[in-house]
Amino acid sequence: MSVNATEHPALDVIQNRWSPYRFEPRVVEDEKILTCLEAARWAASSFNDQPWSWIIARRQDTVEFERMVGCLMEPNRGWAGHAGVLILTVTRNSFAYNKKPNRVALHDLGQAAAQLALQATALGLQVHQMAGVNLSLIRQEYGIPEGHEPQTGIAIGYPDSSDPVGELASELHRRETGPRQRRSLGEQVFGEKWGAQAEFVS
C-alpha cells in the first residue's frame, strides 16, 4: 500500500498514509493516541483559534466504544467497529477572541485531522476518516453545545493485512488495495485563470 506513483517525491508519511477498511480488532497504546492528538494540536489555524475538539472512545472502554459506533452512519459501523480508537470531531463556529463567525473552522479541523493521520502513519497505525456520521444524534448524545458543530468521525487502528474472508470482506479488501488514484496536478493547478493549467506544471 506504500507504493504509489507520486510524480514528485513527497514525504514518506504522506506516501504511506492510506484509509483502511479493515483494522485488527486491537487496542491502541495510550501513548500513541496521545501522540496523534499532539500532532493535531500543533496544526495551523486562522488567528491560532484551534477551533477543533475531539470526543474519543477507546476499544477497551467497550460501552463507550459501542455508543460511539452507534453514532456512525450504518455503512461505517461494521468496519469502523474493528478500529482501536474512534473519535468524533467538533468545531467551534466563532473565533474565541472576538466571537465573530469563523469561516474556516471546518478547514482548520481538516488541517488538524491531516496531521493526526500522518502522525498515526508514522506510528504504524492508519486512520480512516468519515463524513458519514449521525450529526443530530451526536449533538444529542454527547451534549454538543450551541455554537459548536459535530463534523466527522475518525477511526484509528492497526490495519489488518490478513487475507479477507467472506464477500463483504472481499469487497472492502478490493477497495482498499486498489491503486491509490488522484487527479493529476495538471487538472488541479491553474495559472492566469481558473481552469487554465499553470505553464510550469507539466
Added chain:
Amino acid sequence: MSVNATEHPALDVIQNRWSPYRFEPRVVEDEKILTCLEAARWAASSFNDQPWSWIIARRQDTVEFERMVGCLMEPNRGWAGHAGVLILTVTRNSFAYNKKPNRVALHDLGQAAAQLALQATALGLQVHQMAGVNLSLIRQEYGIPEGHEPQTGIAIGYPDSSDPVGELASELHRRETGPRQRRSLGEQVFGEKWGAQAEFVS
C-alpha cells in the same frame, strides 16, 4: 522556531512548521513547488473527491504575482508580497460522482493544505495561510465558475531570519518569534460528554 513544548513527540515536520510573517524575497525552485503540490494531491478526501484546486503565481512572474497580491486583504499584502509563491485555493461544492453537496469540501481542502505545508517545511520552506482574501474579487478576477468557491490564500517561501528593521517589521518579528502556543490536550479531548476531559488524557 523549531523548539516547542510538545507533550508527546510529534513528527519533526509538525514540530518545525510555523507561519512566518517575513519571507526572503526570493524565487522558490519549481521542483519544490511541484513537490508541495504533490504532497497536497495525496491528501485524504471524502469519497476521494479531491475537491480542491489551486491558482498559483510565482514571484518571478511579476505581473501575475502582483495581480494575486491585490486579491489578498490589505493587511496581508505587505508581508505576503515577499513570498516566493502565492496560491489561491478553490473548492468544488458538490461531489464529482453524484453532484450532491459535499459538506466537507472545506475540511478536505484543509487536509490538502496541511500536507502542502508540512512538505514545504521538509524542503526548508515555510507556509503562511490566509483566510483574509478578497473572495468576490478572486471570483471575478480568475473566473471561478459556479459550483466552485474561492477559499483561502497560501504564501510559500524561505523564511527571513535576519534582524527585523523598522517598527512594522519588529511587530511582525515579535508575532512570529513568540512561543508557539496551543490549548492543552485536556482542553480539547473529551470522553463521555463534550467538555468532560477524557480520563486517559492527563
